[in-house]
Amino acid sequence: MSTSNVVPNDLNAFWMPFTANRQFKKTPRMFVAARDMHYTTSDGRQVLDGTAGLWCCNAGHARPKIVEAIARQAAELDYAPAFQMGHPKAFELANRLVDITPDGLDHVLFTNSGSESVETALKLALAFHKIKGEGSRTRLIGRERAYHGVNFGGISVGGIVTNRKMFGTLLAGVDHMPHTHNLAKNAFSKGPPEYGTELADELERIVTLHDASTIAAVIVEPVAGSTGVLIPPPGYLKRLREITKKHGILLIFDEVITGYGRLGTPFGADYFDVVPDIMVTAKGLTNGVVPMGAVMVSAEIHDAFMNGPEHVIEFFHGYTYSGNPIASAAGLATLETYKEEGLLTRGAELAPKFQEALHSLKGLPHVIDIRNIGLVGAIELEPIAGQPTKRAFSAFLKAFEQGLLIRTTGDIIALSPPLIISESQIDEIVTKLAGILKTLE
Numbered sequence: 001m002s003t004s005n006v007v008p009n010d011l012n013a014f015w016m017p018f019t020a021n022r023q024f025k026k027t028p029r030m031f032v033a034a035r036d037m038h039y040t041t042s043d044g045r046q047v048l049d050g051t052a053g054l055w056c057c058n059a060g061h062a063r064p065k066i067v068e069a070i071a072r073q074a075a076e077l078d079y080a081p082a083f084q085m086g087h088p089k090a091f092e093l094a095n096r097l098v099d100i101t102p103d104g105l106d107h108v109l110f111t112n113s114g115s116e117s118v119e120t121a122l123k124l125a126l127a128f129h130k131i132k133g134e135g136s137r138t139r140l141i142g143r144e145r146a147y148h149g150v151n152f153g154g155i156s157v158g159g160i161v162t163n164r165k166m167f168g169t170l171l172a173g174v175d176h177m178p179h180t181h182n183l184a185k186n187a188f189s190k191g192p193p194e195y196g197t198e199l200a201d202e203l204e205r206i207v208t209l210h211d212a213s214t215i216a217a218v219i220v221e222p223v224a225g226s227t228g229v230l231i232p233p234p235g236y237l238k239r240l241r242e243i244t245k246k247h248g249i250l251l252i253f254d255e256v257i258t259g260y261g262r263l264g265t266p267f268g269a270d271y272f273d274v275v276p277d278i279m280v281t282a283k284g285l286t287n288g289v290v291p292m293g294a295v296m297v298s299a300e301i302h303d304a305f306m307n308g309p310e311h312v313i314e315f316f317h318g319y320t321y322s323g324n325p326i327a328s329a330a331g332l333a334t335l336e337t338y339k340e341e342g343l344l345t346r347g348a349e350l351a352p353k354f355q356e357a358l359h360s361l362k363g364l365p366h367v368i369d370i371r372n373i374g375l376v377g378a379i380e381l382e383p384i385a386g387q388p389t390k391r392a393f394s395a396f397l398k399a400f401e402q403g404l405l406i407r408t409t410g411d412i413i414a415l416s417p418p419l420i421i422s423e424s425q426i427d428e429i430v431t432k433l434a435g436i437l438k439t440l441e
Ligand SMILES: Cc1ncc(COP(=O)(O)O)c(C=O)c1O
Pocket: 112, 113, 114, 115, 116, 118, 147, 148, 149, 150, 221, 225, 226, 254, 255, 256, 257, 282, 283
């Protein structure tokens, strides 16, 4: 089948996620193929992937090992029941994940998405305290501007108003720390910004307000991605670790974006040298190819559940597709690809080039901040008065027309290219963006 001019005859039935449906359906933007760093559009154009799909295709597209592994697995064992039955690849993948996660995170629960991984982590935290005889620890602490997926637990600890305000009272007993984004003090920082470590002490204020005996867990993204790349100052996450430890509160890192090499280290925990009690991952786990998430937990948490009669289920939680054979095969092939090509640390080699290229956009019209860490970057634009998001969305549309995929959130352009990107492709992204910024209203 030719990949050009493939457009469905009716776009109405599919209610698209997080999309301006009416705008899209008037002028659809369709991808019909992808390979390495490029997508192919339905009208046959090549589009450079500046966002690794949705922060997930860290090894680029249509990587042979992953494609072959999925095909082979589908023919060999397509599905095995996830409850009370097993298949070897899920165990193998869990072992390979434990090999690359920070020491101390020794057990893995599988899910199908970042959102489900978040719910799993929050439920684990609550159940852990209950099992330990501290059932009064029911509060969950998130952060303003956080994104933890779209399920009820995730939007409750999340801090993005549009994702929360339509959905009632959400979970009870949730509080939020302030975010760390401070344009006045930190604009145009290269790498982690200087100011704001003391914002971690807000957790002490929350503990004083509610008492530690009521708090189960704190969840944070090491770098907040979806809300526009908010990078913590050095020491901030370490301080959160100290405070949570002191008060017996579990620390959950949501590494759905920062995991699998995005910051130039295997995980954000490695970059910031802080080991949480629970780590939430998804996206890059299978290179985005098959939906899958993984939640890594400490032996202390795992072992607390391994009590009571052996025929009784220890944790009443799981999904029909937890550790699905095809997803597990994709995950194993993805980890092999990362290993063979050094992708879990390649971001560190490219980060200086990426940083200099991005910061060369300083001074262009509307640009009020540029920030970066590993292979994540953001360009924040001054919003059009009274029309927030319009300017960045217009940049997104122009970029697509010019063969570049970027992501925008609010008036922030976010970049997170596949970790296989070349230096000349970094230049291509920045050259195109410079041209676009000059033409924006
Ligand atoms: C930090 C974080 N957590 C959770 C999620 C939700 O993941 P999913 O869309 O796979 O449910 C995302 C998605 O972008 C994310 O960035």
